[in-house]
Amino acid sequence: MYKIYETLNGKTVLNTTNNRSFSLEGKENTDYQQFKQDIVNGVELLDADGNPIIGDELTTFIGGLA
Amino acid sequence: MPYGTINADIQTDSFGSKLSPSSAVFRNRLINGAMVISQRYGTGAASFTNGTNNYITDRWNIYITQTGKLTSNQSTTAPTGYINSLLVTSSSAYSVLSTDIFVLRQIIEGYNIADLAWGTANAKTVTLSFQVYSSLTGTFGGSISNGTAARSYPFSYTISSANTWTQISVTIPGDTSGTWATDNTAGMYVNFGLGVGTTGSGTAGSWAGSAYYSATGATSVVGTSSATFYLTGVQLEVGSNATNFEYRPYGTELVLCQRYAQVLGGVANQRYGTGWFFSATNGYPFITTPVSLRSPLNVTISYSALSDFVIYSGGTSLTPSAIVADTGSQNGVSILVSVTGATTGYAATLVATGSTSSRLYLLNEL
Numbered sequence: 001m002y003k004i005y006e007t008l009n010g011k012t013v014l015n016t017t018n019n020r021s022f023s024l025e026g027k028e029n030t031d032y033q034q035f036k037q038d039i040v041n042g043v044e045l046l047d048a049d050g051n052p053i054i055g056d057e058l059t060t061f062i063g064g065l066a
Numbered sequence: 067m068p069y070g071t072i073n074a075d076i077q078t079d080s081f082g083s084k085l086s087p088s089s090a091v092f093r094n095r096l097i098n099g100a101m102v103i104s105q106r107y108g109t110g111a112a113s114f115t116n117g118t119n120n121y122i123t124d125r126w127n128i129y130i131t132q133t134g135k136l137t138s139n140q141s142t143t144a145p146t147g148y149i150n151s152l153l154v155t156s157s158s159a160y161s162v163l164s165t166d167i168f169v170l171r172q173i174i175e176g177y178n179i180a181d182l183a184w185g186t187a188n189a190k191t192v193t194l195s196f197q198v199y200s201s202l203t204g205t206f207g208g209s210i211s212n213g214t215a216a217r218s219y220p221f222s223y224t225i226s227s228a229n230t231w232t233q234i235s236v237t238i239p240g241d242t243s244g245t246w247a248t249d250n251t252a253g254m255y256v257n258f259g260l261g262v263g264t265t266g267s268g269t270a271g272s273w274a275g276s277a278y279y280s281a282t283g284a285t286s287v288v289g290t291s292s293a294t295f296y297l298t299g300v301q302l303e304v305g306s307n308a309t310n311f312e313y314r315p316y317g318t319e320l321v322l323c324q325r326y327a328q329v330l331g332g333v334a335n336q337r338y339g340t341g342w343f344f345s346a347t348n349g350y351p352f353i354t355t356p357v358s359l360r361s362p363l364n365v366t367i368s369y370s371a372l373s374d375f376v377i378y379s380g381g382t383s384l385t386p387s388a389i390v391a392d393t394g395s396q397n398g399v400s401i402l403v404s405v406t407g408a409t410t411g412y413a414a415t416l417v418a419t420g421s422t423s424s425r426l427y428l429l430n431e432l
Binding site: 003005007008009010012013014018019021022023025030031032034048 | 117350392
């Protein structure tokens with residue numbers, strides 16, 4: 001499961017399974033690539049408050065992944 | 067008696083003999099070739115994720131396409147003159163699929179191979195040497211490839227005696243084709259096959275415009291249950307001959323590794339860094355790193371467990387609900403620590419909870 005946090009400098013993704021986080025700016029980051037693959041495969045994505053990101057919001061988010 | 071002389075263009079030893087260029091220091095393009103640095107796990111077992119670079123000892127990772135087929139850790143089994151090796155142990159007798167890839171490798175940054183002039187007519191010959199020990203015998207394989215794996219050179223080597231350290235040397239002509247990065251991205255992959263299917267295996271001893279990770283017909287380590295494979299003393303240098311392994315000072319080797327990965331903490335009550343609270347819930351401690359990280363800075367931050375950390379602020383201790391990456395520079399990293407009940411503008415110091423298990427991992431591998 002992943003959670004997205006808004007920071008002062010953009011969005012950061014936390015993989016709650018292994019406590020690893022990385023900036024969404026880091027497109028070459030191995031964790032980012034794994035994240036992209038997992039999200040496309042249906043792994044749950046939450047906002048910082050723990051609310052699921054679903055439906056059109058999720059579709060838009062996936063569409064924005066490099 | 068003079069101890070040797072250094073003129074403008076010639077180095078000689080104390081007997082007046084000219085030293086060859088390959089005897090220069092820092093001739094090994096690989097980092098942590100003796101497997102002595104293991105910031106992430108120590109000698110503990112590494113964890114694995116499918117389809118990613120799983121780092122074991124620093125700079126050395128294992129790429130897998132199937133989970134649960136092997137384990138790996140830093141080992142104290144080593145040949146004379148070494149204290150460590152990297153151990154891979156097969157978990158089962160697995161028959162690799164045609165597209166399977168199990169490979170132990172190091173990715174060399176482009177800056178560190180720029181002088182090889184690969185991809186040009188002036189490409190230099192290199193020699194890869196290493197010490198290997200396995201419960202298996204036979205012909206094993208590996209490869210060298212560029213950062214995009216569009217060019218590769220499979221090689222093979224033989225282990226004749228089981229459970230015996232064997233010195234291997236492979237000379238590889240420089241690649242006059244392809245694109246070889248000479249910047250801060252992945253310049254070269256040095257692969258040791260642990261079980262590679264037919265798709266990723268190629269003819270040993272020649273350059274190919276394909277992604278090959280090992281040599282055709284090579285022994286599969288994951289193919290035999292409980293098989294072991296130890297590797298150390300790995301050196302890649304310019305020239306056609308292998309020279310003695312360049313055993314660099316531990317501190318130097320650690321610094322070289324920290325360009326790509328820094329594991330901070332492990333000391334009770336350690337102060338990681340101080341910043342301020344931007345809001346009642348968001349604090350931004352800044353951690354100054356001991357070594358400049360590789361750029362571009364796409365740092366992954368991870369931690370041992372949230373319970374290993376607290377935030378000191380305004381005379382109170384706050385419990386974080388999350389620690390995530392924010393941003394940073396090559397010389398430091400800003401992290402977001404989420405709490406409740408902080409005071410905006412107050413200082414925020416990230417501290418270990420008195421536990422030596424408290425660790426922060428700053429990772430910017432290739």
